[in-house]
Amino acid sequence: MDGLLPVAHEMSERPPGFVAPNLSPAGLRLRPRELAEGVHALMADQVPKDNNGLIVGRDAALVVDAGITPAVGRQIRRLAADLTDKPVRYLVNTTYHGDHTFGNVAFDQDVTLFSSRINKAAMTDLTLEKRLRGESMYGDESLDTVLAWRKPDVVFDRSCEIDLGGRVVHLWHLGPGNGPGDTIVHVPDAKVAFTGNFVLPYGVTPMMLIGDPIGYARSLRTMRAVLEVETLVPGHGFLGPAEPGISAWISYLENLAAAVHRGLRADVPVDALYEELPMWGIEPVPGAPEEYHALVRSLHRMNILLTYRWFAGRPAEAA
16 A cells, blocks of 8 residues: 555756765765764764664664665664663664665564655555665675565554653654655654754755645655754754754755745746855764765755756656
């Protein structure tokens, strides 16, 4: 039934000179940061490769995302075993994208996998998903080891809770964002949110893969209103405070939507908008390497293109 849900699929069109984020797992090491007792951010030592998370209660532990290959999933399992003697009973996927989910198969079947219903519905074509993530592999052939795609065991529509014993973790799907089914893992007692691709701390633009800036901004406004969050653990990039990150993204998306819509109505070619439209206050993290700055600028151009296509009603096919 879930596979029959309508899913807003990722647009595959990219602007000229697009710089894809390098997600190759080659040499990747995850470095733990304890944000509160039993709440660990597992941060990639090479930005912008995937970050993960570990949340520990009295009785059980929960892992956030599983990495881009089974080998990364096994690295996460080993790291969890080093950090706690509590059994990992739960795994949550923040998105359906392969860099967060291809490692699911590294977790035993007694680990219950959660995500939003829409994320599960999007997990239908492993070959296509490997091809889409392939643009971020830069020649690394690790995706050849991905032979199966483990899907969620338990799904939810809006929210659900997981009791780890003395600590309840909340899962939220607040609406469209980077993808159609973004799932936020909220630890209320620590005021920490593991956000996947949904929102990052200040210093990077959104990655609007479904091209809906209006729905995305609405979802972020809901997050800001509903969840008490001080620290964001993003799926990529740097750990940081929730504000001004959330508010900056709302402002960026709303300005982008208005400017692109004006340009489209005035018959301005999308190529001209690449040069005309500013980033509305979002600037790369100070001290970040030049390749990170190039990535942020490239994502901005992609957002312009996909918003233009979305307003025009002519989204590129993800094929």
